[in-house]
Amino acid sequence: MIRLALFDIDGTLIRTGGAGVAAFARTGETLFGIQNGVARMRFAGRTDTSLIRELLARHDISPTPENRARFQEHYLALLPRVLGQYPGRVCPGVREFVTALQALPHPPVLGLLTGNLRAGAEIKLRHFGLWDIFAAVGAFGDDDEDRNRIAAVALARGRALLGNDLAPEEVLVVGDTPHDVACGRAVGARVLAVATGGAGWEELAATRPDWLAPDLTRVSVEEISGPGH
Numbered sequence: 001m002i003r004l005a006l007f008d009i010d011g012t013l014i015r016t017g018g019a020g021v022a023a024f025a026r027t028g029e030t031l032f033g034i035q036n037g038v039a040r041m042r043f044a045g046r047t048d049t050s051l052i053r054e055l056l057a058r059h060d061i062s063p064t065p066e067n068r069a070r071f072q073e074h075y076l077a078l079l080p081r082v083l084g085q086y087p088g089r090v091c092p093g094v095r096e097f098v099t100a101l102q103a104l105p106h107p108p109v110l111g112l113l114t115g116n117l118r119a120g121a122e123i124k125l126r127h128f129g130l131w132d133i134f135a136a137v138g139a140f141g142d143d144d145e146d147r148n149r150i151a152a153v154a155l156a157r158g159r160a161l162l163g164n165d166l167a168p169e170e171v172l173v174v175g176d177t178p179h180d181v182a183c184g185r186a187v188g189a190r191v192l193a194v195a196t197g198g199a200g201w202e203e204l205a206a207t208r209p210d211w212l213a214p215d216l217t218r219v220s221v222e223e224i225s226g227p228g229h
Contacts, residue, residue: 002225003166004158005101006113006151006189007134008175009121011044011197013094014128017086019079020120024051026082027075032067034059044198045179047115047141047150048072076119083127090128091196093216098133100221108225109162112138113154113173113183115147137161147179148186155187172224181207192224 007013010020021038028034037055052071056063101107111134114121118140125131139154151173159166168188173180176197181204184191193209194216195201204212213219 001106001170002108002172002190003106003162003170004111004137005108005172005174006111006138006154006158008045008173008177008180009112009114009116009124011176012091012174012180012194013130013134014088014090014124015197016083016088016124019083019086019088020124022086023075023079023082024055026078027071028055028059031070031074032056032059032061034061045115045147045175045177047145047147048075048117048120049141050115050145053145072117076117076123079120079123080127083124088128090130091194091215093219094130097216097219097221101225104221104225108172109136109158110134111136111154111158112140113151113175113180114138115141115150115179117141147183151183151187151189155189176204178203178207181209184209190224192219194219 021043025038028037037059041054043051052068053063056067061067112121121140122131137157139150139157143153144150155171169190171189172192173184173189174192176194177199181191181193191209192211193204194213195204196215211224
């Protein structure tokens with residue numbers, strides 16, 4: 001029985017069409033004069049805080065708390081405008097999957113487990129009309145640079161909401177990269193991997209998630225929710 005379902009954002013719930021990466025690049029250029037700063041960086045499954053640190057360090061800019069705070073502030077101010085300039089979309093099956101979860105006799109709480117800054121997560125999901133669905137609980141890039149520790153924060157917040165009897169196997173993590181699978185495993189959660197974003201089918205299959213699907217249109221909520229629902 002799933003009592004808490006935690007979703008990644010980029011590549012799992014939405015595709016921004018490159019808006020997030022573009023906002024990062026423009027912020028680096030505007031604040032620090034970094035040209036083509038994200039060209040060799042891998043964003044999929046990463047935390048925003050680790051990406052900011054890497055971008056600054058790559059260009060010999062000290063990743064001090066002050067520099068990172070300046071970057072975050074500018075990035076978050078820029079992101080809403082950039083989202084409107086790129087052809088983003090909600091990933092296939094997301095709305096239907098969520099509706100099916102909510103229709104269960106004992107629906108799980110829906111939340112977020114993401115490397116996005118919390119404010120960035122809200123900006124992105126509000127842009128696509130999804131924020132209010134997942135705002136009940138979550139953990140974000142602000143909480144830690146390491147995805148596994150973010151997962152531990154999400155579990156703790158889930159227990160604060162649902163009770164300390166919330167067992168790890170009653171938590172479902174939904175994501176699109178090996179990082180998502182790993183952070184789910186780190187807290188003992190069950191994992192649904194979807195090949196809609198940062199990793200292909202074979203790469204995801206190698207991580208041995210509990211369920212693997214091309215997208216959320218191919219997932220049975222009844223199978224995942226198990227007996228008791």
